[in-house]
Amino acid sequence: MSLQExxxxxxxxxxxxxxxxxxxxxxxGAVAGGWLSRYGLLIAFLALWQAASxxxxxxPAVFPSVGAILSALWxxxxxxxxxxxxxxxxxRSGTAFAGAVVLAIPLGLLMGQVRxxxxxxxxxxxxxxxxxxxxxYPVFILLLGLGEASKVFxxxxxTLFPLLLSTISGVKEVDSKLIEMARVxxxxxxxxxxxxxxxxxxxxxxxxLRLSATTALLLLIASEMIGANKGIGFxxxxxxxxxxxxxxxxxxxxxxxxxxxxxxxLVFAQRRLCRWSDASN
Amino acid sequence: xxxxxxxRKGEVALxxxxxxxxxxxxxxxxxxxxxxxxxxxxxxxxxxxxxxxxTTLLRVLAGLETxxxxxxxxxxxxxxxxxxxxxxxxxxxxxxxxxxxxxNVAFGxxxxxxxxGRAEQRARHYISLVGLADFQDAYPKxxxxxxxxxxxxxxxxxxxxxxxxxxxxxxxxxxxxxxTMQQELERIWREEKVTMVLVTHDLEEAxxxxxxxxxLPKQKDGAPRAIDIDLPRPRDRSGARFVRYRQELLxxxxxx
Numbered sequence: 001m002s003l004q005e006x007x008x009x010x011x012x013x014x015x016x017x018x019x020x021x022x023x024x025x026x027x028x029g030a031v032a033g034g035w036l037s038r039y040g041l042l043i044a045f046l047a048l049w050q051a052a053s054x055x056x057x058x059x060p061a062v063f064p065s066v067g068a069i070l071s072a073l074w075x076x077x078x079x080x081x082x083x084x085x086x087x088x089x090x091x092r093s094g095t096a097f098a099g100a101v102v103l104a105i106p107l108g109l110l111m112g113q114v115r116x117x118x119x120x121x122x123x124x125x126x127x128x129x130x131x132x133x134x135x136x137y138p139v140f141i142l143l144l145g146l147g148e149a150s151k152v153f154x155x156x157x158x159t160l161f162p163l164l165l166s167t168i169s170g171v172k173e174v175d176s177k178l179i180e181m182a183r184v185x186x187x188x189x190x191x192x193x194x195x196x197x198x199x200x201x202x203x204x205x206x207x208x209l210r211l212s213a214t215t216a217l218l219l220l221i222a223s224e225m226i227g228a229n230k231g232i233g234f235x236x237x238x239x240x241x242x243x244x245x246x247x248x249x250x251x252x253x254x255x256x257x258x259x260x261x262x263x264x265x266l267v268f269a270q271r272r273l274c275r276w277s278d279a280s281n
Numbered sequence: 282x283x284x285x286x287x288x289r290k291g292e293v294a295l296x297x298x299x300x301x302x303x304x305x306x307x308x309x310x311x312x313x314x315x316x317x318x319x320x321x322x323x324x325x326x327x328x329x330x331x332x333x334x335x336t337t338l339l340r341v342l343a344g345l346e347t348x349x350x351x352x353x354x355x356x357x358x359x360x361x362x363x364x365x366x367x368x369x370x371x372x373x374x375x376x377x378x379x380x381x382x383x384x385n386v387a388f389g390x391x392x393x394x395x396x397x398g399r400a401e402q403r404a405r406h407y408i409s410l411v412g413l414a415d416f417q418d419a420y421p422k423x424x425x426x427x428x429x430x431x432x433x434x435x436x437x438x439x440x441x442x443x444x445x446x447x448x449x450x451x452x453x454x455x456x457x458x459x460x461t462m463q464q465e466l467e468r469i470w471r472e473e474k475v476t477m478v479l480v481t482h483d484l485e486e487a488x489x490x491x492x493x494x495x496x497l498p499k500q501k502d503g504a505p506r507a508i509d510i511d512l513p514r515p516r517d518r519s520g521a522r523f524v525r526y527r528q529e530l531l532x533x534x535x536x537x
Contacts, residue, residue: 181375184343185389185440186365195392199379276379276420 064246072246073253082235086254089231092148093220096155100212104163105205111164112171112201113193125164133158134222141227151223158219162211170204171197203277206270213262221255232258290356291366291443291476293319293342298351300337311337315351315505317495324470324477326487329497330534335480338497339448342478343369355444365393368442372449374429376421382408382432383417389440400439407435410469427458431465438469444476451486463489467515484530488523489516496533506533 046066052058053065060068076082111118137154144150174197182192224233232251239248298315301308311334319325327335340346342353344363352359355366368389376385383401386408390400408417411431421429430450437445450466451459467490470477481487487494494508508529512522 175375177371177373177375178377180345181369181371182388182392184345184363184367184369185392186363187392191392195388196377199377202379274379276422 061245064249068246069249069253072244073250076247076250082232082250082254085230085232085235085251086258089220089224089233090258092151092223092231093155093216096152096219097159097212097216099152099156100159100163100216101209104160104208104212105167108164108167108205108208109171109198109201112168113197118168125161129161129165133219137223137226146227151220151228154223155216155219159212159216162215163205163208166204166208166211167201170201170208173204174200203270203274206266206274210263210266210270213266214259217255217259217262290321292321292356293317293444293476293478294354294357295342296352296354298338298341298348298353300334300341300346300348302337312341312348317505319476319478322474322476323493324479324491326479326481326491326494327497328481328484328487328494328530330499331482333497333499335497336448339369339446339478339480342444343367343446345369365440366443368437368440368445370430370433370437370445370447370450372452374421374426374433376429376432376436378421381418381420382413382424385421385432386417386435386439389436393440404435404439407438408432410438410472411435411465425458427454427462430454430462434466434469438473438475442475444478445470447477447479449480449482452482459483459486464515466490471514484527485518488512488526488530489518494530496530 049063050066053060053063053068064072073082111121133154136157137150140150140153140157144153178196178200179192182196187195220231221233221236224231225237228234232254235251236248236255239245239251295315295317298312298317299310300312301310303309311332315338327338329335337346341348344353344360344367347361354360355364377388380388383404387397387400387404390403391397405414405417408414411434413428413431413435416424416428421432424432430453434450447466451462454462463486470490477490479487479490488510491510494510496506496508498505508526510526512520512526517523
């Protein structure tokens with residue numbers, strides 16, 4: 001039963017005060033129940049971790065308690081040390097992701113529309129896609145040096161392909177019957193593209209954006225573990241070298257948080273833009 | 282608006298129209314030297330067994346297929362390709378899922394560069410005409426099959442075509458919805474005074490709606506034959522003469 005239905009049933013049935021109170025309790029119970037069924041296991045996992053670590057069931061030197069990790073996280077953030085790492089990491093992955101978006105979406109739209117261009121580019125694309133970005137990282141370092149450029153480029157490289165391929169397939173999977181319908185009404189090629197193909201491809205483009213955002217964070221960490229002196233990925237490695245295990249876990253938690261936030265932001269944007277699509281629910 | 286109507290013609294003439302397809306490397310003749318005149322404001326139904334070329338004929342009329350030989354004349358002028366004086370209603374509603382009913386109905390006008398306010402104003406009129414005034418903000422996935430097909434009909438009417446081409450428009454609907462939609466189609470056809478060409482495999486639908494039924498033969502069996510349906514409207518499906526027309530059409534297909 002949705003909340004709206006509950007609202008309505010309160011209006012219709014809730015004659016006496018006690019009935020209203022009953023309804024209210026039932027309703028808040030339902031909300032709490034829903035929340036618990038969704039996050040209960042996660043909370044139990046964290047509680048078990050905390051208990052296992054403090055009771056010594058697992059080695060607290062390797063698995064510090066959740067409390068110790070949170071306090072390391074707080075010290076790092078309030079002291080500003082981790083904030084610098086977060087900033088530089090966001091800058092790297094953000095630049096690369098933005099670059100991939102700017103190149104992949106227009107190129108994908110073009111390739112999906114113009115068959116000869118797709119035919120010519122597809123073999124190159126398939127080859128590049130199958131070549132692991134991490135394997136190419138040494139090549140990028142040789143070409144661009146150990147600085148920011150090679151890090152941004154390796155992330156860009158890895159995020160480009162999921163987005164490009166999703167955009168191409170989004171364009172190609174637009175129902176040809178809808179395109180024919182638009183032609184019957186006298187739509188020009190450009191109008192068909194603007195009013196039928198582009199909106200039809202949006203859900204698929206969002207799938208690509210979400211894949212790419214995940215890939216961006218993955219490659220960010222890998223690139224920061226090699227030849228970096230700042231960034232969350234560096235912090236994970238560095239804390240481990242220095243045996244600051246709570247700090248290492250704090251950095252890992254930040255990574256997970258960044259992943260969740262970027263995914264939720266994209267899901268939110270997708271819901272706003274593609275309310276019509278089943279795929280967005 | 283009435284003056285505009287009276288200038289409208291919507292007359293169709295087909296001259297020696299032929300069309301064949303390549304099936305597995307060999308040509309299959311679908312239409313052979315077809316000659317046909319459709320009067321302005323007439324409702325013509327085209328029936329025939331599958332493979333008789335009825336849908337191909339409609340697609341040639343729509344300009345979605347080009348004939349191998351022969352000409353299509355509309356109001357005396359030869360036409361090639363799609364044209365704004367014709368609108369097509371397909372078996373599937375073909376609605377854009379990201380647009381509301383209003384957006385879909387206004388689509389045909391907007392595509393032609395019509396000002397969006399005026400397009401939506403006219404769209405609202407036709408949405409009411411097909412009985413969906415309460416649903417203009419709904420999205421296609423919220424509509425039933427019959428409702429979606431009404432939206433497609435409203436979209437076609439909004440561009441004020443001279444000729445409405447319908448390709449088995451009710452073929453995918455359930456029996457009850459189909460009967461209601463046939464009544465609606467007849468009412469709208471009378472109100473809009475549009476020339477209507479209806480491809481159908483439902484003989485009863487053809488007799489109910491059409492002034493004339495064109496029977497397309499399977500290639501070898503000979504020339505197309507037209508039967509005038511001389512019945513007062515709205516037609517009584519169980520009337521004796523209706524039933525006789527039905528028997529006559531069934532005989533054409535070798536079914537008694």
